[in-house]
Amino acid sequence: MNPIKPIFFEEERLFLLDQRKIPLKEEYFECNSFKDTYYAIKEMVARGAPLIGAVAAYGVVLACKEFKDDHKQNFIKNMDYAIKHLAKSRPTAVNLFWALRRMEKVFKSNVDSIDTLENLYTLLINEAHNICYEDLETNYQMARYGVKVVKQKARILTHCNTGALATTGYGTALGVVREAHYVGKDIKVYVDETRPRLQGTKLTSWELQKEQIPFTLIADSVSAVLMKKGYIDLILVGADRIAPNGDVANKIGTYGLSVLAKQFDIPFYVVAPTSTIDLDISCGDDIQIEERKNEEVTNINGVRVAPDNIQVYNPAFDVTPSKNITGIITEVGILGADKNSIREFRRKGD
Numbered sequence: 001m002n003p004i005k006p007i008f009f010e011e012e013r014l015f016l017l018d019q020r021k022i023p024l025k026e027e028y029f030e031c032n033s034f035k036d037t038y039y040a041i042k043e044m045v046a047r048g049a050p051l052i053g054a055v056a057a058y059g060v061v062l063a064c065k066e067f068k069d070d071h072k073q074n075f076i077k078n079m080d081y082a083i084k085h086l087a088k089s090r091p092t093a094v095n096l097f098w099a100l101r102r103m104e105k106v107f108k109s110n111v112d113s114i115d116t117l118e119n120l121y122t123l124l125i126n127e128a129h130n131i132c133y134e135d136l137e138t139n140y141q142m143a144r145y146g147v148k149v150v151k152q153k154a155r156i157l158t159h160c161n162t163g164a165l166a167t168t169g170y171g172t173a174l175g176v177v178r179e180a181h182y183v184g185k186d187i188k189v190y191v192d193e194t195r196p197r198l199q200g201t202k203l204t205s206w207e208l209q210k211e212q213i214p215f216t217l218i219a220d221s222v223s224a225v226l227m228k229k230g231y232i233d234l235i236l237v238g239a240d241r242i243a244p245n246g247d248v249a250n251k252i253g254t255y256g257l258s259v260l261a262k263q264f265d266i267p268f269y270v271v272a273p274t275s276t277i278d279l280d281i282s283c284g285d286d287i288q289i290e291e292r293k294n295e296e297v298t299n300i301n302g303v304r305v306a307p308d309n310i311q312v313y314n315p316a317f318d319v320t321p322s323k324n325i326t327g328i329i330t331e332v333g334i335l336g337a338d339k340n341s342i343r344e345f346r347r348k349g350d
């Protein structure tokens with residue numbers, strides 16, 4: 001089975017599997033400029049916190065390609081503009097800003113001393129490649145830790161898409177599902193649709209069907225009764241930003257699932273790389289929640305199904321308090337969703 005390739009950089013162009021078209025079409029969207037990558041992130045051609053970071057990293061590469069023949073002062077001004085522009089694409093996933101900071105560090109620490117801007121371009125390409133390689137390795141490591149919380153024949157509920165399509169190729173929460181399947185845990189998955197963008201219906205179903213991992217698609221509203229009936233053994237979700245106290249921002253609907261999980265005493269794990277932990281904030285209230293356009297709620301496949309001229313509220317994420325989270329599965333181990341565990345991890349990882 002060919003691995004899913006959500007992103008690749010070839011002949012100085014960035015290619016993104018266009019997730020707006022899956023599962024009906026498997027087509028690549030080509031980015032030739034940093035503005036193309038801004039568009040791709042904003043319009044969710046490619047989405048998912050870790051993948052958004054990788055796309056932004058190549059956005060900086062494409063900016064360098066665009067401006068490297070300028071005079072150095074113009075080059076620096078244009079690169080600063082490009083990085084600031086990319087940072088405005090989507091506000092919640094901290095991986096975007098983490099990746100941009102990494103790329104900016106390579107740019108700023110070399111631009112004055114390097115002999116040619118062509119060589120700086122090569123350094124930036126290598127850094128973007130490294131971000132992707134590291135993310136893939138992180139996916140595998142999280143899956144190896146995460147499989148420890150998956151019991152034999154577990155019935156796992158997932159939310160949104162946290163697979164190869166949200167990362168550079170294996171997955172966070174869905175990576176744990178993949179690993180559990182491949183090591184023979186005989187699991188089955190309940191995939192919730194995840195309105196309004198339907199990442200579950202369109203993306204997670206597509207990924208699991210490709211690999212013949214047993215799953216059942218459900219409307220978001222079915223989760224509660226499945227938990228009440230005892231049909232769910234474990235809930236695995238991703239994250240877009242984790243506060244140092246263990247509060248987690250993730251796709252809208254996650255908070256409600258966590259409340260139900262607590263009510264029915266079902267283990268509720270977040271799976272995310274440590275690059276998703278934001279030490280510059282103190283708690284979930286500090287996380288900016290992206291609000292997206294009304295049409296995502298009023299339309300289905302481009303066809304309006306709601307009356308005209310109505311009020312719509314379309315937050316793309318919500319915040320799950322640490323007290324509702326059993327643990328945070330990362331590439332350095334399974335952390336408790338609390339200040340001390342996260343502080344302890346940083347001391348080891350510093």
Ligand SMILES: CSC[C@H]1O[C@H](OP(=O)(O)O)[C@H](O)[C@@H]1O
Pocket residue numbers: 047048049050159160161162163166167171172173199237238239240250251252316
């Ligand atoms: C690898 S988990 C990423 C995270 O991103 C998704 O949001 P979106 O589809 O809007 O980018 C969702 O919150 C996932 O849990």
